[in-house]
């Protein structure tokens with residue numbers, strides 16, 4: 001009986017009506033036509049372009065303020081607010097459809113802060129209470145992304161211009177100190193009465209599987225063929241045996257490119273440390 005399943009009918013908004021789907025809580029700031037800042041709560045906000053062309057996907061009803069503002073101005077800021085019942089109460093109030101930006105501002109408890117170095121009136125302000133805010137520009141090139149779904153739902157591919165993060169969380173992120181902010185989890189609007197939020201618990205760490213990588217001979221074979229100008233020591237080869245085979249060539253090519261850029265012709269474990277620590281420069285700040 002432990003592994004028995006029931007099929008549930010797939011309804012519209014299936015993520016909240018037909019399943020348990022943990023979602024983030026994001027306050028999207030945009031500029032409305034009157035020039036007032038609009039604050040709209042959204043949970044269908046996900047990473048979309050993850051390598052090179054970094055982007056988020058936002059799904060909204062087509063006639064929301066946020067939707068119309070993005071179509072007109074192309075700019076939006078995705079503000080990730082912390083888990084806090086007062087903040088979430090106000091978030092739900094700001095999610096009541098049909099209110100103008102001005103009416104919502106009167107009701108809002110949030111602090112609006114201009115984005116440093118950006119022209120006021122172009123890039124919307126960030127919510128001061130946020131843990132992090134992602135400043136975005138809508139990419140409306142239909143050759144890149146086009147979704148022909150129902151006319152009342154719209155999908156926005158939002159290119160990431162910058163990510164702003166509170167200094168203490170910046171430190172935790174770049175130093176990997178194991179601390180994580182308390183971001184709410186939204187389980188959606190399930191019963192025509194309430195939105196359901198959950199608090200996150202302190203994360204724990206699970207080591208990556210060992211012994212599933214490649215053997216040293218495979219690494220050596222690759223190392224000797226990648227670039228005649230760059231030599232890999234055995235110790236350096238040994239250090240990367242845990243990389244899954246499918247990523248090995250790409251990872252080693254990147255290491256060689258970065259080593260050359262930094263002026264190294266021999267890759268040792270020390271050089272790997274310097275290269276692999278992508279955040280090295282930031283840590284020294």
Ligand SMILES: Cc1cc2nc3c(=O)[nH]c(=O)nc-3n(C[C@H](O)[C@H](O)[C@H](O)COP(=O)(O)O)c2cc1C
Nearest residue numbers: 040041042043044060061064065066092095096097
């Ligand atoms: C926590 C929360 C999450 C929401 N997520 C979404 C969403 O992902 N997409 C959507 O279309 N509406 C979502 N809504 C409903 C919108 O907030 C609502 O349509 C609101 O009127 C939008 O505000 P705006 O018109 O100022 O953009 C959500 C509401 C709340 C409270």
